[in-house]
Amino acid sequence: MLRQxxxxxxxxxxxxxxxxxxxxxxxxxxxxxxLDIEAVLEANQRARIDSYEKYIFLTLHFPKYNQNxxxxxxxxxxxxxxxxFLITLRDFPGKHIDEIYxxxxxxxxxxxxxxxxxxxxxxxxxxxxxxxxxxxVSMNVRKDISAIEKxxxxxxxxxxxxxILIKKxxxxxxxxxxxxxxxxxxxxxxxxxKLFDDEIEAYYEDLEDKLQRIITDxxxxxxxxxxxxxxxxxxxxxxxxxxxxxLTIFSxxxxxxxLITSFYGMNIxxxxxxxxxxxxxxxxxxxxxLAVVFLYFQRKRKI
Numbered sequence: 001m002l003r004q005x006x007x008x009x010x011x012x013x014x015x016x017x018x019x020x021x022x023x024x025x026x027x028x029x030x031x032x033x034x035l036d037i038e039a040v041l042e043a044n045q046r047a048r049i050d051s052y053e054k055y056i057f058l059t060l061h062f063p064k065y066n067q068n069x070x071x072x073x074x075x076x077x078x079x080x081x082x083x084x085f086l087i088t089l090r091d092f093p094g095k096h097i098d099e100i101y102x103x104x105x106x107x108x109x110x111x112x113x114x115x116x117x118x119x120x121x122x123x124x125x126x127x128x129x130x131x132x133x134x135x136x137v138s139m140n141v142r143k144d145i146s147a148i149e150k151x152x153x154x155x156x157x158x159x160x161x162x163x164i165l166i167k168k169x170x171x172x173x174x175x176x177x178x179x180x181x182x183x184x185x186x187x188x189x190x191x192x193x194k195l196f197d198d199e200i201e202a203y204y205e206d207l208e209d210k211l212q213r214i215i216t217d218x219x220x221x222x223x224x225x226x227x228x229x230x231x232x233x234x235x236x237x238x239x240x241x242x243x244x245x246x247l248t249i250f251s252x253x254x255x256x257x258x259l260i261t262s263f264y265g266m267n268i269x270x271x272x273x274x275x276x277x278x279x280x281x282x283x284x285x286x287x288x289x290l291a292v293v294f295l296y297f298q299r300k301r302k303i
Contacts, residue, residue, distance in 0.1 A: 001093065002026075007104050008117040011085045014101055016093045023089060030055070030087070032080060040078045040089055047181040051191045055082040058188065061177045062130045063137060064092045072137075072170050074177065077130075079123065083195055086119040088126065096129045120196045124203040127185075131210045134178070138217040141171065145224050152232045164232060168225050175218050182211055 001016040013026055020041055027037055036050060036057045050057040058079040063072040075094075080087040088097070104122070148163050189204040 003101070005101070005105050007107055009084055010117060010119050010122070012101070012104065012119075012122060013085075013087045014097070015087075015089045017091055018089065026087065026089075027080070030080065030082070030085065032057070036080070043076075047184045049184045049187045049191070051187075051194075055080055055085075056188070056191050056195070057081075058184065060127070060130075060181055060184065062134070063174060063177060064094075065137075070166055072173050072177075074173075081119055081123055081195075084119065086122055094130075096133055097126060100125050100129060118196060118200070120192055120200045121203070124200070124207065127207050128203075128210070131207065131214060134174075134214050135210075135217075137174070138214065138221060141167065141174075141221055142224070145221065145228060148225075149228045149231070152228060152235060160232070164225070164229055168229065171218060171222050171225055175215075175222060178211065178215055178218060182208070182215065185211055 002014075002018060002022060004011065004013045006012075015022065015026065018026075023040055024037065027040075032055065033050075033052065039048070039057070039059060046059070047061060048057075048059045056079075058077070058081065060077045060079065062075050062077060064075040065071075066073050073092075075090060075092045078087075078089040090097070100122075104117070107117075144163075144167055148160065148167065151160050151163075185204065185208050189201060189208065192200050192204055
């Protein structure tokens with residue numbers, strides 16, 4: 001998808017999942033650095049900011065939820081910001097960006113537009129909306145973790161293990177996605193002072209505050225899912241110990257009988273072989289050993 005609009009003398013070009021030839025064709029008239037073009041074409045770039053005399057180049061990352069896999073995927077935003085142009089290139093479509101685009105598209109190039117539009121303010125709206133979306137993402141993750149935590153103390157199943165591992169992976173993905181972007185926003189705020197007046201600085205300080213809150217939320221979620229995982233492992237250990245204890249008690253009953261029958265099952269003459277009372281004696285011996293083992297475990301539990 002590729003679209004373009006003009007408002008208050010500003011050109012905004014928005015592209016989603018474009019081919020290499022389309023990206024090169026878009027950027028050619030703006031005389032951007034060849035290294036920036038390479039960065040757009042490469043996948044899995046780290047968050048970055050490069051400042052030039054006529055424009056600023058940004059790479060930011062925001063999560064895109066894959067409903068089928070139930071994981072967050074990397075959604076790269078490559079942004080070229082100049083005094084009179086804004087180019088946004090991304091991997092996936094998103095309704096939040098579409099809503100902002102459609103809002104400006106309705107205004108068109110109307111000189112009576114009641115708000116001073118600039119490429120810097122449009123970019124602020126884009127980043128601000130994506131950070132607001134991230135607050136909702138962290139809230140949903142927190143609800144999911146609470147649901148998993150409840151299941152941990154109710155039952156222990158293989159799907160529950162999978163749920164915990166998926167949530168842990170998602171949180172790590174979000175953490176690696178957002179932490180490097182703090183330095184980028186700080187750098188962006190400084191570069192905005194050169195391109196625009198000081199009034200826009202407050203907007204980008206607000207973005208920094210929101211990103212810091214998001215990072216703090218992610219760190220809290222990371223601690224929470226680790227706590228749930230530890231609780232789950234403890235529950236599994238308790239169940240495993242119970243099973244082992246049961247098998248130990250059962251073995252205490254069966255082993256003497258197995259040992260005796262292994263001897264008397266041989267085709268040789270053995271003492272008490274023809275005495276019926278010996279079978280009852282062996283049974284009572286096994287029961288006595290079973291009682292001793294059971295009392296031992298009971299005593300260990302009280303200690």
